[in-house]
Amino acid sequence: MSAWRVVFQKELRETLRDRRTLLVMIVVPVLLYPVLLITMEQLLIFGMRNLEAEASPVAVIGFEASGLEEIVDRSETLRRVPIGDDPEEALRSDSVTAVLIVGAGVEASGSRSMTLMYDAASDASNRGRGELSQAVTEWQDVLLADRLDAEGLPRSFAIPVQVADSSIARPEEVGGYTMGRILPLLLVIMTLLGAFYPAIDLAAGEKERGTLETLLTAPVPARDIVIGKFLTVALIGVIAAALNLASMLLTFQTGILQVTALIGLEVSISPMAIVVIFLGLIPLAVLFGALFLGIAVASSSFKEAQNALTPVYMLVIIPAMLPVFPGIDFGPLMAILPVAGVSFLFRDLMTGGVDVALGALVLVTTTVYALAALAFAARAFGSEQTLFGGGSEASEVPRESLRDRMRERRGRGGVPTPGAAVLFIALAAVFFFWGGIPLQILFRERGLLAAEWLLLFVPAVAFVFLGGFDPIRTLSLRRPTALQTAASVLVILGAVPLVWVVGWLQTFILPVPWELLEGLEQLVTAETATRLLWLLLLLAVTPAICEEVVFRGVLLGGTRDLEPWRIIVLNGLVFGAFHLSFETVIRFLPTAILGMVIAWAVWRTGSIWVGVLMHFLNNGTIVVLASTPALQELFSDPEAPPPLWLVPVGMVIFAAGVRLLRSVTTPPVTGLEAPGPTSLPPETS
Amino acid sequence: MIRFERLTKRYGPLTAVSDLSLEVHAGEVYALLGPNGAGKTTALRCLASLLTPTTGTTWVDGICTQEAPIGVRRRLAFLAASMGLYERLSGTELITYFGQLHGLDGPRLNERVEAMIDLLGIEDFRDRLCGRLSTGQRQRISLARALVHDPPALILDEPTIGLDVLSGQTIYEFIDRERARGKAILFSTHQMDEVDLLADRVGVLRGGELVAEGSPASVVADTGEANLARAFLSLIREPAGEVR
Numbered sequence: 001m002s003a004w005r006v007v008f009q010k011e012l013r014e015t016l017r018d019r020r021t022l023l024v025m026i027v028v029p030v031l032l033y034p035v036l037l038i039t040m041e042q043l044l045i046f047g048m049r050n051l052e053a054e055a056s057p058v059a060v061i062g063f064e065a066s067g068l069e070e071i072v073d074r075s076e077t078l079r080r081v082p083i084g085d086d087p088e089e090a091l092r093s094d095s096v097t098a099v100l101i102v103g104a105g106v107e108a109s110g111s112r113s114m115t116l117m118y119d120a121a122s123d124a125s126n127r128g129r130g131e132l133s134q135a136v137t138e139w140q141d142v143l144l145a146d147r148l149d150a151e152g153l154p155r156s157f158a159i160p161v162q163v164a165d166s167s168i169a170r171p172e173e174v175g176g177y178t179m180g181r182i183l184p185l186l187l188v189i190m191t192l193l194g195a196f197y198p199a200i201d202l203a204a205g206e207k208e209r210g211t212l213e214t215l216l217t218a219p220v221p222a223r224d225i226v227i228g229k230f231l232t233v234a235l236i237g238v239i240a241a242a243l244n245l246a247s248m249l250l251t252f253q254t255g256i257l258q259v260t261a262l263i264g265l266e267v268s269i270s271p272m273a274i275v276v277i278f279l280g281l282i283p284l285a286v287l288f289g290a291l292f293l294g295i296a297v298a299s300s301s302f303k304e305a306q307n308a309l310t311p312v313y314m315l316v317i318i319p320a321m322l323p324v325f326p327g328i329d330f331g332p333l334m335a336i337l338p339v340a341g342v343s344f345l346f347r348d349l350m351t352g353g354v355d356v357a358l359g360a361l362v363l364v365t366t367t368v369y370a371l372a373a374l375a376f377a378a379r380a381f382g383s384e385q386t387l388f389g390g391g392s393e394a395s396e397v398p399r400e401s402l403r404d405r406m407r408e409r410r411g412r413g414g415v416p417t418p419g420a421a422v423l424f425i426a427l428a429a430v431f432f433f434w435g436g437i438p439l440q441i442l443f444r445e446r447g448l449l450a451a452e453w454l455l456l457f458v459p460a461v462a463f464v465f466l467g468g469f470d471p472i473r474t475l476s477l478r479r480p481t482a483l484q485t486a487a488s489v490l491v492i493l494g495a496v497p498l499v500w501v502v503g504w505l506q507t508f509i510l511p512v513p514w515e516l517l518e519g520l521e522q523l524v525t526a527e528t529a530t531r532l533l534w535l536l537l538l539l540a541v542t543p544a545i546c547e548e549v550v551f552r553g554v555l556l557g558g559t560r561d562l563e564p565w566r567i568i569v570l571n572g573l574v575f576g577a578f579h580l581s582f583e584t585v586i587r588f589l590p591t592a593i594l595g596m597v598i599a600w601a602v603w604r605t606g607s608i609w610v611g612v613l614m615h616f617l618n619n620g621t622i623v624v625l626a627s628t629p630a631l632q633e634l635f636s637d638p639e640a641p642p643p644l645w646l647v648p649v650g651m652v653i654f655a656a657g658v659r660l661l662r663s664v665t666t667p668p669v670t671g672l673e674a675p676g677p678t679s680l681p682p683e684t685s
Numbered sequence: 686m687i688r689f690e691r692l693t694k695r696y697g698p699l700t701a702v703s704d705l706s707l708e709v710h711a712g713e714v715y716a717l718l719g720p721n722g723a724g725k726t727t728a729l730r731c732l733a734s735l736l737t738p739t740t741g742t743t744w745v746d747g748i749c750t751q752e753a754p755i756g757v758r759r760r761l762a763f764l765a766a767s768m769g770l771y772e773r774l775s776g777t778e779l780i781t782y783f784g785q786l787h788g789l790d791g792p793r794l795n796e797r798v799e800a801m802i803d804l805l806g807i808e809d810f811r812d813r814l815c816g817r818l819s820t821g822q823r824q825r826i827s828l829a830r831a832l833v834h835d836p837p838a839l840i841l842d843e844p845t846i847g848l849d850v851l852s853g854q855t856i857y858e859f860i861d862r863e864r865a866r867g868k869a870i871l872f873s874t875h876q877m878d879e880v881d882l883l884a885d886r887v888g889v890l891r892g893g894e895l896v897a898e899g900s901p902a903s904v905v906a907d908t909g910e911a912n913l914a915r916a917f918l919s920l921i922r923e924p925a926g927e928v929r
Contacts (some may be wrong), residue, residue: 006785010774017773210767214830217733217763218786219755 003220007228011202015232020197025236029190029244034251049122055079056128059090062114068139077131091119097128100136109147181324183248184346187241187277188339189321191285192313194240195233199292202229204305207297213454230289230374237285242278249274273349282362284342286370288316294377323347333509335361338369377578416468420556422574424463428550429578431455441658445523449538457546460554474557475549480607488601488610492617494654495597497646503590504642510586526537526627533622544616551575551595552611553601564667567603572596594618604665686711686869687732687838692741694727694893701727703893704741709869709886711837714860716880716901717873719890720921725873726766728890729840732871733763745899747836759787762831766843766873768823772816776807776826779815780833801829805859821852828859839863841872845879856882877914887913889920896920 015021057079060069072078083090087099103113114136118129144158206212215225245636249269269277292309301307319340322328329342341362348354416424432455439447439455464471471477480488486653524539526532559567602611687709694702702724709715716874719725730736734754743750746760762871771779780801784794792817802811805825810818815826824844832839841860843855860870860883874880880901887904897904897920901913908916 001785001790003786006782010771010778010782013778014771014773206769209772210765210769211771212769213730213735213765213767214763214769214827215757215786216735217761217765218783219758220786221755221787 003224004227005426006232007220007225010227012235015198015201015236017215018201020199021201021236024193024197025240026243028193029240029247034247037251054132056097057081057095057127058132059087059096059099060102061087061099062276063104063386063465065102065112065139067142068100068102068136071135071139072132075131075135078128078135078458079204087117091117091125093125094122097125098132100132104407118396129303156654182473184323184343185317185320187244187250187281188284188343188345190244191237191241191281192288192316195237195285195288195292196231196309196313198236199289200296200299200302200305200309202233202565203293203296207299208301223378224383226378228295230286230293230377231284233289234282234286234294237289238282240672241281241285245274245277245281252458264341270352273354276354276359277346277349280342280345280366283363283366283370284339287338287366287373290370290373290377294373295382297377307441315422319343323683325384330355331509331532332358332361338366342366350475380621386550414468415474415560416467416554416558418559418562420467421555424460424558425550425555425574425578428456428459431459432578445534445538449542452546456550460546460549463554469557475553476557476602476606476608476611478605478607478609480605480610483606483664484607484661485610485613487657487664488605488614489617490653490657491597491601491661492614492657494650494652494657495594496618496621497642497650498654499593501647501650502593503586504640506586518605521626523624524626526623532623532627535627536620538625540620543619544612547575547578548598548602548608548611548615551578552599552608556599560668564603566598568599571599575599601661603668604661606665606668686713686745686800686929687840687871689728689732690742690744692728692731692743693739694724694731694736694751695739698717699768700893702731702890705890705893707888707893707895709838709871711720711869712864712867713885714864714870714872714883716884716887717871717890718874718880718887718917719873720877723890723921724893725890727893729763729842729871729873733761733840734758745778758836760836760838762839763835763837764827764831764839764841764844766846768814768820768847770818770823770826771815775812775814776822776829777802777811777883778816779826780807780829783830783831789834795915797833797835801833805829820847821849821855824848825855828856832863837868839868839870839872841870841896843874844872845874845876853879877917881913887916890920 009635023535026635052222055075055077058072059081060072061083069080072080077128081096083096083099087096087101091095091099097118099117101115114138116129118385119125120469145155148157206215216222291312295308296305299308316339319337320343322334322337322340323330323343324347327335330348334344337356345359345362345410348359348510429664434450435455436448439451441447443450463469464474524535526535541594551574555623556567559570562570572592572595575595576588580588598611598614601614602608689705689707689907692702692705693700705724705728707715709829717725717728727736731738732745732750734757738751743757745757748756748760748898750757771782775784776799781794784797789797802808805828807822807825807829808823815823818826828844844856844860848856860861860872864870872883884901886899887897887901888895889904897907897916904920905911905913905916908919910916910919
């Protein structure tokens with residue numbers, strides 16, 4: 001028998017003996033899930049009936065309302081009770097559920113004022129208000145009919161338009177529409193939960209129990225061990241998801257829930273759709289299984305792995321929730337977005353309106369992501385540092401003191417570690433978001449200026465100095481040569497039109513946030529010279545300094561040990577992500593590309609000053625162009641194609657800049673060539 | 686049978702094992718001694734192909750670990766100090782699993798599993814889940830699992846750690862028996878009485894370097910101390926390079 005099958009069989013056997021896994025995989029979907037739904041439904045029905053069983057006590061006070069009191073008294077759902085002078089007190093003491101205060105009578109054509117007092121925080125009072133309001137409407141109809149009769153007018157006089165709803169959706173389509181928003185999310189979560197515990201147990205759990213070392217001394221390639229483990233995790237995920245799917249279908253589709261019948265909501269998903277949903281669950285389970293396994297193996301204990309995987313869990317749920325929100329359409333972009341694509345596909349399969357091409361795109365891209373995650377897991381298992389870099393035995397290695405770590409940092413050339421740099425950026429982004437928005441609301445443009453300096457520049461400089469890092473190396477405070485500066489200028493001047501083209505190409509697949517763009521256009525357009533200078537200070541000089549110190553300073557300085565392409569790509573992506581918001585997805589790619597271009601120039605020259613200059617030129621160009629009346633038309637419509645001659649011109653300038661910059665710099669020595677990382681694997685002897 | 690040739694393993698600026706050369710012959714028991722952090726486990730892990738040496742090579746039965754790690758693992762029994770077992774497998778299942786991983790199947794697999802159960806006195810608790818076994822019982826299962834494929838070389842990393850006298854005795858008897866069967870046994874330990882009792886030769890590691898090697902008696906004699914425990918203490922306290 002091949003080794004991976006031996007590992008798979010053993011892992012499956014052991015996993016199926018794990019109560020936690022069985023609980024999540026079988027007990028939750030098969031028992032708890034329908035039981036929970038049915039219980040909730042029964043409670044709902046019980047509550048509704050309970051409320052309806054008794055007539056609501058109400059009071060009608062104030063002036064006499066002839067006819068209304070009779071209607072209330074005739075109603076089976078209302079019971080008129082006397083109250084004192086204080087209707088609010090009567091409501092608060094629950095002696096009545098609603099009080100109608102009738103205003104003085106008016107002449108034939110007037111409107112009589114009335115106030116309906118109730119307690120919006122009480123179910124009984126809300127019901128009383130509804131019933132009483134209905135009685136008032138009935139009385140109003142009677143009064144209206146009397147008035148029309150008196151004038152000799154037909155009833156239709158007061159109803160010029162009568163609308164009747166007519167939905168073409170069949171009941172099962174309505175059911176699919178409603179359930180299609182909830183069920184995909186539940187399916188994704190249950191698949192994820194199904195893979196969650198086995199992944200931790202088979203990776204970190206094995207390390208914690210000390211069995212991984214033993215396993216790796218068996219004459220089996222690490223690849224076979226990963227495959228065996230991964231198949232177990234993925235299979236458990238698929239089984240959990242399939243059981244959930246079956247359980248949900250049984251619960252909703254067989255009509256055992258009375259509530260679906262009560263509100264006319266039938267759920268009927270075709271057998272073909274069920275098969276495709278199941279097929280979609282397989283790559284999803286593979287993706288989760290491999291991703292979780294790869295992350296969990298880097299943790300030394302079950303608890304540590306749980307901590308490491310919880311943020312991943314949260315991140316995965318966000319795209320899975322997208323179909324729940326109205327207004328987000330299932331298009332090519334959503335199809336290629338990990339997890340979101342599957343969630344949208346499930347929704348469309350449940351509503352019966354699936355686009356075959358999009359469905360295929362989802363299955364293909366999810367399979368690609370799953371394979372990438374599998375490669376990641378295999379790599380993690382093959383890494384000496386991952387396997388022996390922690391574990392219970394590590395406690396025998398003396399813990400480093402803060403001073404040791406500081407010394408170690410100086411040993412790395414006095415720059416922060418990649419983890420510390422990324423953590424700083426993450427914290428800065430959070431503070432910038434929560435602090436920057438109120439500042440901008442309160443002080444508008446001056447608030448933006450303050451946010452850049454106080455929430456980006458000052459924290460970055462403080463981080464470098466308080467962390468004891470070398471500011472020259474961390475922030476790349478080297479003076480560039482004249483040729484390096486000239487080359488960097490060429491690079492950015494060439495890149496700006498190319499990025500414009502990229503931005504325009506995006507409008508074919510991404511929605512254009514028109515309102516936001518109009519606001520931005522107004523912001524960057526200057527009418528006077530003084531205004532132009534202010535805008536240049538606010539939108540060009542300030543970000544060029546503050547954002548460069550953060551991204552090409554701290555982030556680039558902290559990631560120098562990585563391979564060059566990783567430094568550049570990471571820098572661009574983080575820079576793009578920093579400028580990202582739900583309405584400004586369209587800004588991500590252009591900003592990320594600009595970030596990469598600037599990061600490459602700064603990395604190559606070792607000078608943040610070229611980054612500051614490039615950033616200034618990019619932002620300054622936009623402000624100046626937008627403020628030039630002759631050119632304003634050109635920018636007013638983002639969906640309009642940019643002048644085509646810009647593409648070759650931009651490419652030539654960009655290529656010339658890159659060539660010149662390469663010739664006037666030497667690639668920096670990265671940390672990869674320097675002595676390696678300093679963490680010591682455990683040593684038990 | 687087991688050979689280290691100028692093995693060096695560095696973790697960044699730290700050298701865990703430095704230029705280690707030693708050999709363990711068939712039918713010989715070699716005790717690797719050293720304080721915590723001396724490099725014993727790192728050296729054993731390099732031999733078992735769990736770690737890649739920075740420089741140097743290790744050999745088992747004429748096969749280079751770095752060139753043919755799978756071949757070496759086939760010829761090696763590795764008993765880690767952690768004594769980790771799969772809690773939700775029974776002893777029999779666990780021994781069978783490792784037998785399968787070592788390529789055994791059919792009647793040969795059953796024969797070897799039964800032989801190990803018999804040899805190490807596992808019969809009474811063979812079908813109990815490992816999570817419910819005592820420390821001594823766990824150690825016997827660990828040994829059975831490591832030896833199920835009957836390899837010519839044994840690496841035992843602190844095999845008696847945490848065991849009571851009786852369980853420890855079982856291990857001693859086992860080591861004696863395997864030596865008699867011509868196995869090369871390399872074990873690390875902190876117990877000097879164990880070394881006196883079992884080892885044909887000892888090697889003392891300090892700061893990753895082999896600072897003394899020879900029969901227990903010759904190491905004691907070279908240091909001029911009264912016994913092995915004192916000799917060991919004096920060796921690990923002296924600066925590296927003065928004794929060899």
